[in-house]
Amino acid sequence: MKKALLVILTLGSMICAQAQSFVSVHDINYRTSAQLAVCNDTSDYLGDTVITYGIVVIDGNRSEVSSGTVPGGNRPFIFIVDTANGGVSGDFNGLEVMGTNEAGSLSPPPTFTQVIAGDIVKITGVIGWYNNSNQISLLDANSFSVVGSASAPVSDTIEIGVLNDANRVNNMQTGEEYEGAFVTFKDVTVVQVIYFSGNSRISFDAVDANGNRINVSDRFLAQKLPSWSTVNPNSPQTTGSFSPPVVGTFYTSLSGVVRQDGNGCTGGTGRGYELNPFDSTHYEIGYAPPFISNVERDPLIPTSNQTVDVECNVVDFDGTLDSAIIAWSADTTLSPSQFPKTTLGLVSGSTSDFINVIPAHPDGTFIRYYIYAEDNDGNKSYYPTKPLNQPEPNVEHYFVRDNGPKVFDIQYSLLPSGASPLEGRNITVKGIVTASTKLYDLGFLYIQDEGGSEWSGIWCVGSGLSTFFRGEEVMLTGTVEEDYGMTQLNVSQASKTGNKGVVTATTIDPTDSALYANSGWEKWEGVLVRYEHPQNQKLFISQENLGFGDYAVGASANAPLSQSGRILAGRQSGTSYSSLFVQLVTDTVYRTLDGFMNVNPIEVSDTMNMDAVEGIIYYGFSNYRLLPRNNDDFIGINVVLDSTNLPTSPISVTEFEGLSGLKIYPNPATEWVNIGFETEQDFNVTIYDMRGEVMLTKNAQTETRINLANFTNGMYIISLTNNEGQTHFSKIIITK
Numbered sequence: 043m044k045k046a047l048l049v050i051l052t053l054g055s056m057i058c059a060q061a062q063s064f065v066s067v068h069d070i071n072y073r074t075s076a077q078l079a080v081c082n083d084t085s086d087y088l089g090d091t092v093i094t095y096g097i098v099v100i101d102g103n104r105s106e107v108s109s110g111t112v113p114g115g116n117r118p119f120i121f122i123v124d125t126a127n128g129g130v131s132g133d134f135n136g137l138e139v140m141g142t143n144e145a146g147s148l149s150p151p152p153t154f155t156q157v158i159a160g161d162i163v164k165i166t167g168v169i170g171w172y173n174n175s176n177q178i179s180l181l182d183a184n185s186f187s188v189v190g191s192a193s194a195p196v197s198d199t200i201e202i203g204v205l206n207d208a209n210r211v212n213n214m215q216t217g218e219e220y221e222g223a224f225v226t227f228k229d230v231t232v233v234q235v236i237y238f239s240g241n242s243r244i245s246f247d248a249v250d251a252n253g254n255r256i257n258v259s260d261r262f263l264a265q266k267l268p269s270w271s272t273v274n275p276n277s278p279q280t281t282g283s284f285s286p287p288v289v290g291t292f293y294t295s296l297s298g299v300v301r302q303d304g305n306g307c308t309g310g311t312g313r314g315y316e317l318n319p320f321d322s323t324h325y326e327i328g329y330a331p332p333f334i335s336n337v338e339r340d341p342l343i344p345t346s347n348q349t350v351d352v353e354c355n356v357v358d359f360d361g362t363l364d365s366a367i368i369a370w371s372a373d374t375t376l377s378p379s380q381f382p383k384t385t386l387g388l389v390s391g392s393t394s395d396f397i398n399v400i401p402a403h404p405d406g407t408f409i410r411y412y413i414y415a416e417d418n419d420g421n422k423s424y425y426p427t428k429p430l431n432q433p434e435p436n437v438e439h440y441f442v443r444d445n446g447p448k449v450f451d452i453q454y455s456l457l458p459s460g461a462s463p464l465e466g467r468n469i470t471v472k473g474i475v476t477a478s479t480k481l482y483d484l485g486f487l488y489i490q491d492e493g494g495s496e497w498s499g500i501w502c503v504g505s506g507l508s509t510f511f512r513g514e515e516v517m518l519t520g521t522v523e524e525d526y527g528m529t530q531l532n533v534s535q536a537s538k539t540g541n542k543g544v545v546t547a548t549t550i551d552p553t554d555s556a557l558y559a560n561s562g563w564e565k566w567e568g569v570l571v572r573y574e575h576p577q578n579q580k581l582f583i584s585q586e587n588l589g590f591g592d593y594a595v596g597a598s599a600n601a602p603l604s605q606s607g608r609i610l611a612g613r614q615s616g617t618s619y620s621s622l623f624v625q626l627v628t629d630t631v632y633r634t635l636d637g638f639m640n641v642n643p644i645e646v647s648d649t650m651n652m653d654a655v656e657g658i659i660y661y662g663f664s665n666y667r668l669l670p671r672n673n674d675d676f677i678g679i680n681v682v683l684d685s686t687n688l689p690t691s692p693i694s695v696t697e698f699e700g701l702s703g704l705k706i707y708p709n710p711a712t713e714w715v716n717i718g719f720e721t722e723q724d725f726n727v728t729i730y731d732m733r734g735e736v737m738l739t740k741n742a743q744t745e746t747r748i749n750l751a752n753f754t755n756g757m758y759i760i761s762l763t764n765n766e767g768q769t770h771f772s773k774i775i776i777t778k
Contacts, residue, residue: 081307096122136222174304242270331421370411499568504533511691552607599648608667653678718745
């Protein structure tokens, strides 16, 4: 302690010598009670370059934030506490430090990832802000150095209610002084578990005895599951080892640093103040219910002649398992608690693996199900996780599809997180291209179910996507992923069906504040939409610069953000995926920043208005925003924009003449395909490959099933001729 005191006294001399440049951590953060009462938590030094000193709270190799702009792909950060009073938490004394500059183009100094808790550091940087949380970003490669050492900071025990209320909304007047602080909560219960990053990481919500709620987030690798591989090359472990809690788990204590993720009076949609543990010792468990894991469904999307196996693993770590139940129903009028219940059967030779078979159902049937288990102490757990005190269980679901999966099946979610029910699964789906990688287009591929609206669009990444044009029907095989809350299909196989289709933009009202509540926009993620006023009034640029390239449109030039729709354009980086063929941007700096714009940038202003604007809805950094694909998506705008020359597909709209009552299913097909008619009649079927060679010829009556064992993956032509000599040609995709 004497050594620490000596260092701090020495720092005092250093600080005095640089008084004109130095600002303490406390002064960077400090807000008066009156300022906080009106939701003003913005630092007086926002945008300024300052020198500050602090004691490191978290080792520099702990963070896990991937970044496409930072050399090395990892954006490291730490937290420091003011050197005053020996590094005591609270009283506006904590601050987040980014190990790179604001633009993200700086390689983090080696010393940044090597510091340990207790190091005293000198920082020269720019005061910034992200989701209402203060940050300091390094000015350059020489802006960070270790100047001494002290005792590692210890946590301050506080109540969750100081930070958030029961709805996880910021209590800014009492909570702001703990932003960036190292704190501990006592006696809290897990009420929700949220899986992300392909189910390889989690966050969870916990409540105290008064019901006040906080999200326990994972910015320091503490909650990595075994399947996660780090992007941080300095991480002390390359894969995870965290055992996720079950809803109902009781922690005698939880510790970590506090960040703010703006909501409530800030107008944001974040998680409120959140806790970020950074060590395994920060979790002290009192007791836990049974743990349900490794839940599998086979097949994922059944046809009408397939039964469905649901398997899972259930164990109780602090007692014995009393029961394991599955509840399911095809009756859409029943609430989950009314579903018929069946005891899960043990898999032969196992003591913890369970299985149940759901019988086959007709095409189009909607099946919902959930699993729950109870231990010898009466503690219950559910899959999907059921928040504590929520009256009805959450459910998994699937649709029976004789003609193959739809994009809707990937996107439609009954889960509170909005995550795809098929996350981590491999699936084949077809859809119509709504945005492409072609010149004068968005630069990224999106597809949508033909005629679909809500839940029917998806972002596609991966290989073989550059040949597609808007309006083409494509067949894609890939893995469903969640990219920080945005569902995408990581494509491994891609082909055209030879058909075209029409997708009409879904009209939504960006001025409707109710749409922003409770993830109301989730159903439009990946969907082609049209911002338009319901009374056909003009839309105005209402927010000229929301940061990170975002602006907004509303019913007037001064419409609040809560009644405006976000728009992003002119940025393509590791975190931004908007068009470079849209002139309207927040700042002309984007001409050459985060990609090179292919049109002359025009800075938006509140004098601009339009009839409507179209584009794809994208989700990222806690906000939904529209991505216009090119200038043509601005309809009736009062400024002159460059014309675009979007390439069009060479495929004609109509290729084949159909026969009445024809049935070909499933398509795509794997093991077999049914071909026939609704009415009894004789016909001849011939299947050709794409070179024109005959693969099969067969005479049939009404309907025939063809075994595809001798067919390889690809596209084939089916020719059918009926008794009247009418011939129909159709395409079929075979995927195995």
